[in-house]
Structures are given as structure tokens and as C-alpha cells.
Amino acid sequence: MRIIAVMSPKGGIGKTTTSDAIAYMLGEEQEKRVLILDGDPQGDTSKTFEAYEPEGTGMSELLERHVSVGGSYRTTDLIRPTQYSHIDIIPANGYLMQTDMKLLLKQEANQVTRLRDALEEISEAYDYCICDCGRLLDMVVINILLAAELVIAPVKVGGYENEAIHNLQEQVDDLREINPELRIKGLVTMRQKNKTSLDFEEWMKTSSGFDMFVTPIRRSIVAEKASMRMAVLPQFSKNCIVSQDYRNVVHELLKEMEG
Ligand SMILES: Nc1ncnc2c1ncn2[C@@H]1O[C@H](COP(=O)(O)OP(=O)(O)OP(=O)(O)O)[C@@H](O)[C@H]1O
Ligand SMILES: [Mg+2]
Numbered sequence: 001m002r003i004i005a006v007m008s009p010k011g012g013i014g015k016t017t018t019s020d021a022i023a024y025m026l027g028e029e030q031e032k033r034v035l036i037l038d039g040d041p042q043g044d045t046s047k048t049f050e051a052y053e054p055e056g057t058g059m060s061e062l063l064e065r066h067v068s069v070g071g072s073y074r075t076t077d078l079i080r081p082t083q084y085s086h087i088d089i090i091p092a093n094g095y096l097m098q099t100d101m102k103l104l105l106k107q108e109a110n111q112v113t114r115l116r117d118a119l120e121e122i123s124e125a126y127d128y129c130i131c132d133c134g135r136l137l138d139m140v141v142i143n144i145l146l147a148a149e150l151v152i153a154p155v156k157v158g159g160y161e162n163e164a165i166h167n168l169q170e171q172v173d174d175l176r177e178i179n180p181e182l183r184i185k186g187l188v189t190m191r192q193k194n195k196t197s198l199d200f201e202e203w204m205k206t207s208s209g210f211d212m213f214v215t216p217i218r219r220s221i222v223a224e225k226a227s228m229r230m231a232v233l234p235q236f237s238k239n240c241i242v243s244q245d246y247r248n249v250v251h252e253l254l255k256e257m258e259g
Contacts, residue, residue: 027086046091
């Protein structure tokens, strides 16, 4: 199972849209077996995949009450099917904020590798695991980044964005001491067709020093409409420009991961 996290310290930058689209396309268009992990207490991706329950089990139990840390849950107990045959999910809800606090207060060495340990049990059952992260580098997201091999970081035009991805790069560099496999790849999102936006994209790709996806994701109101309906974008509109762009990103990703 190849584990990919979608993370940026910026809010509202397209993390969930990206992870939902990639998970959907890998599963329903490429017929890969996909597991989604919701690493955000907002539970947005759980909502899109119809698995959100404010009091339900999911990521909190995986991190706090798994058999590997003396609890009673196996990973498979926490996996739910979605409305899509190739996609399963471990959902999240507001309790994930308490999970962060509980892990933070524990002094045990495994507090940051709990997710990695829990996923070993199902590593043969899925081809890809796509993790939607919250924007804080909390204990939950650190657990995800220490299990993952790739962080996809959405970026859009703007100076603060540039600083944010640099900060994320530094954090990833620190985490690489524990997880040497981890690398980061930027994805330009919400790109508009004006000079500033195009210049920014060019700079990110050629001079920023970041490994970037070649394909930028264009801005379109269709993405907003899909979010408003809590729908997965490529299912809501299979061939809108944003879906077309994500499809090209998935092709880039598959080429990179599978050669
Ligand atoms: N390419 C795009 N064009 C236009 N709007 C977009 C695009 N991608 C995402 N959006 C919109 O931007 C908003 C934020 O997107 P999204 O929820 O994916 O961001 P996020 O980074 O996951 O946010 P949060 O930090 O709250 O988790 C949503 O309304 C979404 O529909
Ligand atoms: Mg989100």
C-alpha cells in the first residue's frame, strides 16, 4: 500500500478537493483499491464519502484504542465502505482534536508511529492510501506524515503561500530523520489565467527548488459547486476543467509511483 498525504499549513487551499479527486480517480477510474484516511477533525472528506458521524468511530480509535497500543480495535474494525466499490474510508469527527491532545500528553515513544503500526495490518489489502490532513501539524498529522512516502502540497499564487510551503518543507525535512522515505511535491491549485498567476506558476516550477507536478489545477466555479453539494468533484462533473487537470495529475502520479 502506497501512502500519500495531502497537506498544507494553509486553510482553504484545496487539500480536501485534491485528496477526494485523487482518491476517486485512483479508485473508480483506475480501479485501484483505495483507502481514504480523514486526518482532519472537520471531517470534510468523511462527509463527501458519506461516512461522517459526529459520534462514530474512526481515526480517533485507530490512534488511541488500537490493539497495538493495548486497545480493542483492529484496523479493519474501523474501515467503512463508501458509495464507491473501490474506495473505503476511516472517517474522522471532532473527537480527533482530543486525540491530538491525548497523544501530545503521552510520553511513549510510539506516539508518533501509531498510525504506521496500525496500517501494517492492512498493507496488502489496498493499493493506495490517501490521507486528507488538517492544516495544523498536530500529532495526528505527524502520525500520517511518518507513515507516508509522499506529501502532496497544494499551493496557489501569493507570497504567504510561498512561505507556507517553505515551512512545510522544513517540517518534512525534520520528519525525514524518522521517516527517510518521505518527500514533498507541490501542486499549483486555483490557477487563474492572469500574468501574476502564470508567473508564480513558472517560478514555482523552475526557480523555487520544489519538486512540482507539471499539471496546474485551474480555478473553476464548478469546484465550489461540488463542495456545496458535498460531492466528489470528478463524480459531480467528470469533464470540467478541474477534473481534467486532476486526471492529468493522477497520470503523473501513477507514472511516478508505478513507472
Ligand atoms: N480548482 C478550484 N477552483 C475553484 N475553487 C476551488 C478549487 N479547488 C478548491 N476550491 C474551493 O475552495 C474551497 C476550499 O477547498 P478545500 O475544502 O478543498 O480546501 P482545504 O484546504 O481542504 O480547506 P481546509 O483548510 O478547511 O481543510 C472549497 O469551497 C472548494 O470548492
Ligand atoms: Mg480540508
